[in-house]
Amino acid sequence: MTDSGRLAHLECALSADLTKTLGDASILMVGAGGIGCELLKTLLLSGVKNITVVDLDTIDLSNLNRQFLFQKQHISKAKAHVARESALRFNPEANIVSHHANIKDPQFDVAFFRGFTVVMNALDNLEARSYVNLMCLAADRPLVEAGTTGFQGQSYVIKRRKTACYDCLPKVLPKTYAVCTIRSTPSLPIHCIVWAKSYLFSQLFGPPSESEDPVLDTREDEGNAEEISKLKDESEALKAIKDAMGTDKFPRMVFEKVFNTDVNRLLSMHDMWKSRKPPTPLVYDELASEEEKETQTRKGRSKGKGKAQKNAPESGDRERLEWEQKVWSVEESVGVFLKSLRVLATRYQEVRKSDPESGLSFDKDDDPVMDFVAATANLRAHVYGIPQQCRFNTKQMAGSIIPAVATSNAIIAGVMVLHLFKLLTPSEVPLSGIKRATLGTSTGRGTILGAGSNEAPNPVCAVCNAGFVVVETDVEKAKLKDIVEIVKGSDHLGLKGEVSINHKNLLIYEDDDLEDNVDKTLQEVHITHGKNLQILVDDDDAGVKRTVYLFVLHRDNLPTLFTLSGDKGVDIPTVASRVAEESNNAKRPREEGLEERDEGTKRLRTDGGSHDDPIVIDEVEDTIELD
Amino acid sequence: MNLRSSSRKRVAKDVEASDTANASPYRGSRAKPSQAQSSKRAKNNTSSTDSKENGNGHTQINDDEAQLYDRQIRLWGLDAQTRMRNASVCIVNFGALSTEIIKNLVLAGIGALTVVDPENVAPKDLGAGFFFRQEDVGQNRAISARERILDLNPRVKVDAVTKPLSDLDDDFYTQFQFLVLTQADLDTMLRIDDICRAKKIKLFAAGIYGLTGYAFADLVEHVYTTANPAAKDDTSAPKDITRTIQYHSLAETLEKRWDNTTDKRARDTVRPKFYAVLALLTYQQRHNAPPSSSEADVDRLVAIKDELMKRANVNPSFVTLDLLRSLAATHSAELSPIAALAGGLLSQEILRAIGEKDPPMDNVLVIDGLEPQAGIAGY
Structure with a gap:
C-alpha cells in the first residue's frame, strides 16, 4: 500500500516537514523490554521508518503482562529479534534492524552511534544508561532518556553541553549494610533477608571462591574489631558443619548452629543487649515436626509420603499461591527450612561432583533457593522479634523486583516520541522547550504527568564537562606515546600540563611517574577497537584541569598513523583546579555509595532516587535495595 | 463526536458472539466471566475490610496467573487482580485511543472484553494502531482485530459487536460492569451516561483530538479500599479502610x-x-x-x-x-503518542476502578500533549 493512508493521521496534525523528517530519521533504541516494546510501536505509528534495536535479554514469563510484542511461545527467545518480527507484522514496510547483544560490545562504537539521528534509551539499569550517555556525548547525538517503576516514570532529553547529562546529578549507590547489623543486631526484615541470602546461603552452598556478598560492609572500626573477629570464628564453625552435608543430621546441625548456638553466644555479650531487645534462641525439639525428628534419627532415610507437603504445595496450585502470600507460623518456617536444606544439599553435592570449585548461586526464581531464603529470614526475624514476611514479599526484597505495569511504560514511551517530535523541529521548539516529564501515582485528583524544566549541565560533571575526541588508528602500530602526542602536540589537541591516562579506572600512563608503557602499542596495553581512554590534563600554571575522553577506532591501512575527529583542543572545557578539588570534597560521602571514577572524582549513583529525581529505573534485578 | 461514523450509513450486523471463534486455539483456556452483579457487594462506609471476603463468588487467580501477573500484583495486590479477572468491560469505537486501552486492559488480565464498532478498516487505521493489517481493509474493525487481541492474553474472553450504538437497546449494557466510550459525540455521551447511571454501570468517556485529549468518569457510587492513615501511628488500627465516592453525571x-x-x-x-x-x-x-x-x-x-x-x-x-x-x-488526527498517553492514563484509572483499590479519577482528566502534562480536575 502507499503511505498516504497510513500517514493520514500524522499529516493532519504534524507539519509536512516534520512528517518527512520522521520518515528520514534513523533511531537507535537501546532496550526492547517494558518501555522498548511500547516505544517501538509508538515510533512506527508516528512515521519513523528506520529503527535499530539492541537488547541482550531474552523473554521471560513475567514480561508478558506488559511487553505486548511478546507472547508465551516467545519465552526464552531474544527480545530484540521477537520485537522486530512482531512490529513488522503491523508495519511491514519498516526498516528494523535487531541486535541480540550488549550495547557495550565493541561493534557498537562511536561510529555506530554517529549513524543515528537520535538515540532513545529504554533500559533497566544504571550502568548501561551511564554508558549510552557517554557514547552519545562522544558521538554528539541527542539522547532521550527514560525510566519507569510501578506507576511512576520520567523522560527527558540529554544534549551535549546544552542540558545536564545522565551523570550530572549525584546518585546514590545501592544500599549496603554494616556487617554487624546483618550478623548480630538486625532490626528490620530486610536485615534478616540479606543475612539469609548473602550470608547463610552463600556460606553453605556458594562456590568456595565467593567471599561474602558486596552488600555486606566488613570494614572494621575501633568499636567492632572484637565482634568481627568472633564472627569470623562463627563462619569457620559453620564451614565445619558443611562436612556433614548429605547426612540426615545435617539440617538439624545447621538449625541448631545458627538459631541456637550462635544466638546464645550473642546473648552472652550482655553489653550488646542493654539498649536492645535480646534475641530468643530456637529449640529444635520444640519446633520440628515429629516426621522431621524421625528423619534425623533414621539411617538411610526413606521419604514418607506427603511429608512436609503441607508446607509447600506444588507449583501451579491455587494453594501454592495462598501459601506464598501468607506469613508462615514458626513451625511452618522450620519445616520449609529443613526441607529446602535437604534439597539444596543434594543439589550442591551433585554440582560439586563435576566441578569441586563450583556451588549454587542465588536465583529468586529457583523455588528451593527462595524457600530456603524465605524460611531462614523468617526464623531469624522470629529470633529477633522482627515482623515476619510472606514468601511473596521476601522474594521482592531478596530479588530486588521492581513492580511494573504496561500503562506506565506506554505513557512514558508516548512522552519520548513527543520529545522526539520537538528534537526534530529545532527551529520551532528550542531545547528549553523540551521539558522533563514526570509521571506520578494518581490519587484521583491533581497532576499525574508533570512538565518541569530540564536541568542545565553541571559545570563540574566529570563526564560531560570534558572533551570528546575520536581517534582512528591501527592499534597494532600506534603506541601509547602517540596518544600523549595527540594530547600535547600543537598539531593536534595542543593541551598544556601534566597528562595522565586511564583505562577503566586503571592508570596506564602519567607524565614523569608512570612512563613504562609509552613504547607499547595500544594493543599491548589492551586498548583495542571501541575502547575509550580517560585523559586528565592538569595545567598547574594556569590553575585549570581538563578531561578528555578519547575513543579508539581500529582501522587497517590508514594513509597516516591516525586521524582525529570530535572536539578540537580549544573546545575542551576547563575546570579551575580549586573548583575541581572543592567539588570532589563536597561530593565525597562519609560512608556508603562511593565509586572510583577516572581522575579520582567520586561519583554517587542512584537506584531509587531522591525527591527531585524520583525514578530512574525500569527493572533492576542485580542489586539489593531497601523496599 | 464520532467523526468516522456520524456521516456514514451504517451496516447493521448481528452481535458477533464468541461462537464465531470456534477456531480459536485459546477457547478452552478462556475463563467464564462472572455475572455483572458480582461487583456489587455489600458496601459500608469506612469499616475495616476483610481480605477473604474479596474472593467471594469470584473466579480465583491461580498460581500460573500469579506468575504471569507477578510484577503488577506487586503494585495492586492479589485482591485487585482477582477483581480484574472477573471484570467485564465494553469499549465503543475502535480507534487509536481504544487500541491502547484494549491493549492495556487485556494485558492486565480483565475477565472479558467486548468491542463495539460498526466501521470497516480504512487505510488510515493502519497508521492509528497495531491490531490491523493490510488485508483487513474493508473488513469490520472489531472482528478483524479480535484474534489479535486474544493473542495478547488468551485468558481474556473477547467479543466483537458490529452494530452501531444507536441500534443497541438499553438492556445490551447490563452485561457489563464498565463501559468505555471513545471519540463519542456529546449527545451520545449524555444518552449513554443516563442509561449507565440508571443501571449502575460505571462509565468512562474519552477522546483524543490532535495533541489534546480528555477523559470523563462517572462511576455513580464507587467503593474502594485504601491504606488507613491512622495505621501509621497505631499498629492495632486496621491496615485498610473502605471509602465511597459519589460521582457526578x-x-x-x-x-x-x-x-x-x-x-x-x-x-x-x-x-x-x-x-x-x-x-x-x-x-x-x-x-x-x-x-x-x-x-x-x-x-x-x-x-x-x-x-x-x-x-x-x-x-x-x-x-x-x-x-x-x-x-x-x-x-481528526488520532496521534499514536497522544493515544499512548491518554490511553495509558485512562487505562490506569479504569484498572484502579476495577481493582477497587485507591481512588480512581474524579472526574475529568485532561491531557495536553504539547507540554506534555496531564491532570485531573474534580467536579
Missing part, C-alpha cells in the same frame, strides 16, 4: 459553576483545557459537523468557548486562541 458536570471554588488550581490550569474540548464537542453538536480550520469556523469555536466558560464562571482567557486554532485544524 455528565449533565451535572457540564453545568458545573466555579463560583466559590477552593480549588483554584483545578479551575485555572487543568479544567480550562476541558472547556476547549467541550467547545469542540459543542460545535459538533450544534453544527452537526466538526469545525474546519477556516477563520469563520475558528471564530464560531471561540464564541462557543467564551459562552461555556462564562457560564461556568471561569476566565475565558485561560483557553488560548492558539489552542482552539490547533484543535480546529487537527481534531
